[in-house]
Amino acid sequence: MTRANNRTLPPTCSPPSPAALARALFAACAALVITGCGNIEPWVKPYERQALADPIMSFDPHPISSSYMHHVFEAREGARGALGSAGGGCGCN
Amino acid sequence: MTAWHSTSSFGDLAERARRALLAVARSLLPVAAALVALPAVAAVLPEDRADVLYHRYEGGGVTIHGPSVLVRKKMAEKYSVSASYYVDMVTSASIDVEVSGASQYKEERTQYGVGFDYLRGKTTYSLSYTNSEENDYQAETASFNISQDLFGDLTTISMGFSKGWDVVRNSTDPLFEEDVERWSYRVGVTQILTKTLIAALDFEVITDEGFLNNPYRSYRYLNPADDTTFARAPEIYPHTRTSNAVALNGKYFLPYRAALGGGYRYYTDTWGIRADTFEVNYTHPIGRWILELGYRYYTQDHADFYSDLFERRDQQNFMARDKELSTFTSHRVRLGGTYEFLTGGTGFVKKGSASLFYDRIEFSYEDFRDARYSMDPNSDNFVPAGQEPLYEFGANVIQAFISIWF
Numbered sequence: 001m002t003r004a005n006n007r008t009l010p011p012t013c014s015p016p017s018p019a020a021l022a023r024a025l026f027a028a029c030a031a032l033v034i035t036g037c038g039n040i041e042p043w044v045k046p047y048e049r050q051a052l053a054d055p056i057m058s059f060d061p062h063p064i065s066s067s068y069m070h071h072v073f074e075a076r077e078g079a080r081g082a083l084g085s086a087g088g089g090c091g092c093n
Numbered sequence: 094m095t096a097w098h099s100t101s102s103f104g105d106l107a108e109r110a111r112r113a114l115l116a117v118a119r120s121l122l123p124v125a126a127a128l129v130a131l132p133a134v135a136a137v138l139p140e141d142r143a144d145v146l147y148h149r150y151e152g153g154g155v156t157i158h159g160p161s162v163l164v165r166k167k168m169a170e171k172y173s174v175s176a177s178y179y180v181d182m183v184t185s186a187s188i189d190v191e192v193s194g195a196s197q198y199k200e201e202r203t204q205y206g207v208g209f210d211y212l213r214g215k216t217t218y219s220l221s222y223t224n225s226e227e228n229d230y231q232a233e234t235a236s237f238n239i240s241q242d243l244f245g246d247l248t249t250i251s252m253g254f255s256k257g258w259d260v261v262r263n264s265t266d267p268l269f270e271e272d273v274e275r276w277s278y279r280v281g282v283t284q285i286l287t288k289t290l291i292a293a294l295d296f297e298v299i300t301d302e303g304f305l306n307n308p309y310r311s312y313r314y315l316n317p318a319d320d321t322t323f324a325r326a327p328e329i330y331p332h333t334r335t336s337n338a339v340a341l342n343g344k345y346f347l348p349y350r351a352a353l354g355g356g357y358r359y360y361t362d363t364w365g366i367r368a369d370t371f372e373v374n375y376t377h378p379i380g381r382w383i384l385e386l387g388y389r390y391y392t393q394d395h396a397d398f399y400s401d402l403f404e405r406r407d408q409q410n411f412m413a414r415d416k417e418l419s420t421f422t423s424h425r426v427r428l429g430g431t432y433e434f435l436t437g438g439t440g441f442v443k444k445g446s447a448s449l450f451y452d453r454i455e456f457s458y459e460d461f462r463d464a465r466y467s468m469d470p471n472s473d474n475f476v477p478a479g480q481e482p483l484y485e486f487g488a489n490v491i492q493a494f495i496s497i498w499f
Contacts, residue, residue, distance in 0.1 A: 042245025048288045051346040056376045056383060059283075059293060059344060059354075062431075064144040064163040064177075065450060065492055072150060072490060076456070078393050078418055079360035079368035081297035082338035084281065 059084060138173040138212050141166050144496045152454070152488025154186040159201075161494075170212070177206035177223075188484060189416075192464045193311060193325070202227040215242040219253075229262040229308075234275070249283040263308040271304030289346035296339045306330045312414040313464060313478070314403040321477035322467055326406050328413045331398070336362035340370075352376040365397035366418065374427070381436070385450070387427035395420040401460050402479050416484065419461040425454045429492075443498045452490040458483050 044052075051057065060066050074080050142165050149158040159180035167173045186197035208221035219238040225231070238253035257275030281295040311325035342356035353375055360368040374387035396418040398411035429450035436444050463484045466476040476482070 042247045044247060044285050044288050046246070049285070051289050052285060052291055054346065054350070054352075056350070056352045056378060057291065057344055057346055059291075059342060062144070062448065062494070062496070064146050064161055064494060064496075065448070068146065068148050068161060068179075068492060069452070069490075072454075073391070076417060077368070077391060077423070078362070078364075078366040078396065079338065079358070079370065079391070080336060081277070081299050081360070082279075082295040082340035082358055083297075084293060084295055084340075084342070 138167050138170070138210055138217065139165055141499050142496060143499070144494055146492060146494035149491045150488060151490075153456075153486040154188065154190070156184045157181050165208075173208075173210040173212075175206075175208040175210075175221075177204070177208075179204040179206075188463065188465065188486075189310060192313075192468065193309065195309075200227055200229075202230075215246075216240070229264045231260040231262075233258045236277075238279075247285045251279070251281045251283075253277075253279040255279075259303070261304050261308060266308075269308060271308075273301060273303030273305060275302075276300045290343065292341065292343040294339070294341050296337075298335065298337055300333070300335045302333050304330075305332065305334060306413075307415065310413075310415055312400070312403055312412040314406050314408065315478060317405070319470070322470055323402060323464065323478040324406070326412075328415070329411050330413060331364065331411050334362060334364055336360065336366075342372075350378055360393075364418070366393055366395070368393035381433045383431040383433070385427065385429040385431075387425070387429075389425035389427075390422070391425075392422040393420065395460060399460075401462050414461075416458055416461040420459040421456060421461065422459075423454055423456045425452055427452045441499050445498070446496045448492070448494050448496070450490075450492040454488045454490065455485070456487070457485045 055061060070083050142163075144161075144163045146161040146163075147158070148161060150156070159182045161177070161179040163175065163177045165173060165175040181202040183200050183202070184197065185199075190196075190198065202225060204223055204225040206221060206223035208219060210220075211218045217238075217240045219236070219240075221236045221238075223232075223234045225233075234255055234257040236253060236255040238251060240249055240251035242249050255275070255277040257273070257277075259273035259275070261269075261271045261273060263269035277297060277299045279295065279297045281293060283291065283293040285291050306328050308327075310328050312328050313323040313325050316322045316324045338358055338360045340356060340358035342354070344352055344354040346352055354373065356370075356372045358368075358370040360366070360370070368391065370389065370391045372387065372389040374385060377384045377386075396413060398409065399413050399415070399418040401414060401419070403409075403412055427450060429448065431446050431448040433444060433446045435442055438444060461484050462479070462481040464478070464481060466474055466481040467478040469475060
């Protein structure tokens with residue numbers, strides 16, 4: 001299809017790149033999925049989480065020690081990664 | 094090798110950290126924008142805590158020890174800053190050093206890290222930067238993470254991105270300098286399943302590009318003049334590597350006050366390495382003590398371009414003989430304890446603890462032979478190249494640390 005005339009579009013109207021579209025779509029989906037699912041009734045009530053809130057249930061009770069042990073293994077093994085993301089939590093606070 | 098001496102001022106480090114963090118933050122802007130739109134309900138940041146640790150690793154002719162410090166402090170219940178310091182003091186006469194004909198060397202690695210967390214509603218945004226320096230290697234890493242509590246706090250999702258910039262040098266060749274760039278993409282879900290069971294699923298893709306060899310390592314091939322001995326040539330690695338790792342971990346609160354944890358990680362990469370990691374641990378409080386027992390099993394297949402002994406020089410495009418890329422298994426047993434003190438608090442200190450952990454690790458290689466036996470044909474212990482016993486070694490790892498909550 002050819003354009004009706006030879007006018008070029010001003011820079012502000014240029015079509016977005018596929019990468020920019022993908023980013024915008026991802027952002028929109030993330031917002032919709034996360035906010036849309038916020039009304040699920042928790043099957044473990046906050047007052048039923050005393051065992052989960054016990055410090056012995058922490059996945060990473062001593063971050064200084066676990067990061068050292070990750071370093072010990074990573075230097076001697078081929079595998080790496082998926083060791084738990086920083087900032088994640090158990091959701092029991 | 095000589096010990097590392099810092100040539101960077103704090104101002105340089107701060108400026109590099111600022112640029113690195115900005116680059117990472119820009120790349121994840123759309124995700125951040127999506128999460129900013131979330132409903133705001135209270136969550137909490139990690140506790141204010143300071144840890145001072147001494148670590149010591151001894152095994153396979155290598156001793157590495159040093160201090161580590163980690164301090165974290167909240168501000169206005171919305172922000173949290175952290176700073177870390179870590180030193181490895183290495184004395185090495187490992188099998189790799191011996192087979193290369195070099196003598197024992199000493200070196201030091203120093204790592205600094207800073208982190209910043211911002212809590213908004215149930216979303217935590219985290220930025221961090223680490224800088225690691227030794228006389229022949231420099232590494233900078235900037236990370237960005239977002240975590241979000243969902244479904245009445247039963248679920249926490251997190252995603253993150255890291256970018257790394259390394260500079261590889263060679264202490265025997267002042268003109269040698271190569272770069273490595275690293276990218277890491279992570280997603281994770283932590284889920285409360287029952288009143289006593291919690292699980293976490295993590296997935297991470299890491300891509301490296303650049304000079305990925307250790308510049309001091311060699312591969313070995315049969316000596317054309319005498320095939321009972323070997324000759325050596327510098328290793329040649331591919332310039333890219335992409336790995337995928339997925340891990341499932343769980344923790345269960347037993348009918349009495351104790352916890353049982355377990356995990357599995359599946360790993361695969363474009364170099365042909367496939368690995369499995371299994372881990373179980375048991376935590377048992379007794380009075381002011383918290384005792385820990387653990388076992389970890391690791392197994393991997395060798396990289397496509399790995400061989401203990403190549404038939405000839407330049408046999409293929411890529412050649413490596415790093416035992417880290419060979420087929421091997423390792424077993425780790427852990428015994429440790431934490432003693433809690435000042436549990437009622439005093440002054441600005443809320444509580445404290447002292448911990449001691451001992452780990453014993455046994456490595457058994459299935460296609461990495463002890464080449465020290467075939468180095469000298471005149472030795473009484475001489476064994477022809479390719480027929481040496483398989484290499485194995487054990488390591489003792491000790492950690493002693495004090496933690497203060499304030």
